[in-house]
Amino acid sequence: MKILVLNSGSSSIKYSLFEMDDLLVLASGFIEKIGEARSIHKYCLTDSYGEIKKMADTQPVSDHRQGLASIIQLMQKSGMINHASELSAIGHRVVHGGEKFHQPVMIDQAVLMEIKKMIPLAPLHNPANLMGIQETLKFSGGIPQIAVFDTAFHQSMPAYAFLYAIPKQFYEQKHIRRYGFHGTSHHYVAKQAAKFLNQPLHSLNLITLHLGNGGSVTAIKQGKSVDTSMGMTPLEGLIMGTRSGDIDPAIPFYLNQNYGMSSEEINAMLNKKSGLKGICGENDMRTIHAMADAGDKDALLAIDMYCYRIKKYIGAYCAVLGKVDALVFTGGIGENDGQMRKTICDDLSLFGLSIDLHKNAMASTKTIDIKDKNSTLSILVIPTDEELEIAMQTMICVEKSNISQ
Numbered sequence: 001m002k003i004l005v006l007n008s009g010s011s012s013i014k015y016s017l018f019e020m021d022d023l024l025v026l027a028s029g030f031i032e033k034i035g036e037a038r039s040i041h042k043y044c045l046t047d048s049y050g051e052i053k054k055m056a057d058t059q060p061v062s063d064h065r066q067g068l069a070s071i072i073q074l075m076q077k078s079g080m081i082n083h084a085s086e087l088s089a090i091g092h093r094v095v096h097g098g099e100k101f102h103q104p105v106m107i108d109q110a111v112l113m114e115i116k117k118m119i120p121l122a123p124l125h126n127p128a129n130l131m132g133i134q135e136t137l138k139f140s141g142g143i144p145q146i147a148v149f150d151t152a153f154h155q156s157m158p159a160y161a162f163l164y165a166i167p168k169q170f171y172e173q174k175h176i177r178r179y180g181f182h183g184t185s186h187h188y189v190a191k192q193a194a195k196f197l198n199q200p201l202h203s204l205n206l207i208t209l210h211l212g213n214g215g216s217v218t219a220i221k222q223g224k225s226v227d228t229s230m231g232m233t234p235l236e237g238l239i240m241g242t243r244s245g246d247i248d249p250a251i252p253f254y255l256n257q258n259y260g261m262s263s264e265e266i267n268a269m270l271n272k273k274s275g276l277k278g279i280c281g282e283n284d285m286r287t288i289h290a291m292a293d294a295g296d297k298d299a300l301l302a303i304d305m306y307c308y309r310i311k312k313y314i315g316a317y318c319a320v321l322g323k324v325d326a327l328v329f330t331g332g333i334g335e336n337d338g339q340m341r342k343t344i345c346d347d348l349s350l351f352g353l354s355i356d357l358h359k360n361a362m363a364s365t366k367t368i369d370i371k372d373k374n375s376t377l378s379i380l381v382i383p384t385d386e387e388l389e390i391a392m393q394t395m396i397c398v399e400k401s402n403i404s405q
């Protein structure tokens with residue numbers, strides 16, 4: 001069973017082709033700068049010996065339709081499929097599913113309308129996701145298309161966690177509430193944690209930290225998300241590469257009233273110029289470490305602020321969950337940056353957390369437990385794989401629909 005996973009951005013398409021029988025990635029790639037004179041298509045192909053070949057192409061890709069056609073062509077040329085109809089399903093990442101979607105769904109006209117309705121809540125992402133789906137529908141004939149939502153995993157949050165304490169009609173009429181994001185990643189690593197700990201997910205309480213360019217933390221009780229740091233948009237919560245995370249909500253009014261900043265300027269400032277970049281001028285953690293090692297005070301401050309915010313959330317979510325079985329690190333920083341993991345876990349022995357410095361310093365591409373013998377909970381480092389999770393969810397959705405037919 002071959003499943004293609006597509007993640008369509010406004011000027012990019014990320015894709016992976018999976019052979020689901022052995023969960024093998026046959027091809028994966030990224031087309032960026034769509035619509036520009038020099039679009040870049042980077043891709044990896046796995047040959048029949050399991051060898052991975054990396055390649056790049058810089059031919060112009062005028063729009064998503066052409067981008068999708070070149071992905072299909074590539075798969076045909078490399079012998080992975082003879083025709084698009086050999087795909088068993090196509091799974092699409094959709095950022096915002098609002099309150100409507102608790103799980104992946106087979107795409108039809110009604111689903112497309114709902115994704116469209118959600119555009120005001122995710123103006124940067126949903127239009128691009130929608131365009132990717134619509135273009136795919138044009139060439140894919142009867143191949144089942146499944147939408148997998150970033151927000152779906154968090155739909156289990158109780159009202160006292162997802163509501164903001166503003167007049168209730170803003171929720172009832174304008175849908176203002178916490179939705180949470182990175183759900184596919186939090187769900188995937190939670191399932192991997194359950195596998196590693198050899199316990200059913202529904203018996204586990206976890207705190208999952210997805211630390212990449214964007215970052216979020218989720219409290220998982222008996223396998224279900226009960227709170228998460230991102231809110232109505234991905235701006236709330238942790239300090240991120242370029243996003244501020246939590247701030248006093250009065251700051252935008254202050255800037256508007258006293259400095260005449262427009263809502264667009266404030267929006268851009270909070271989303272694109274804040275976070276680590278706002279503090280030390282850089283948003284890539286590896287660069288920030290290099291600056292800190294050279295004594296740059298702002299880089300040191302950015303690292304301290306970043307870890308401090310995460311510690312506050314871990315403390316809060318320990319209180320929310322009562323009992324925690326494991327803290328899980330994932331995402332580019334969570335998976336690779338032992339120094340940050342150590343700083344985050346330092347002084348958290350109150351919550352039973354204690355890290356083994358030797359294990360923490362080891363690089364691993366597989367799940368590892370870096371707790372020491374004094375830790376009362378596991379501290380897991382788990383590589384996330386959002387594409388594989390989308391492929392698996394897609395397969396389950398197709399199988400369910402076949403059974404119900």
Ligand code: ADP
Nearest residue numbers: 211212213214283284285286331332333336337
């Ligand atoms: P995205 O949210 O774009 O998917 P990633 O999960 O790839 O982001 O994470 C990007 C972040 O991970 C960057 O800040 C990058 O510096 C950091 N990162 C990646 N590899 C390492 C590493 N080996 N050590 C420290 N940080 C790393």
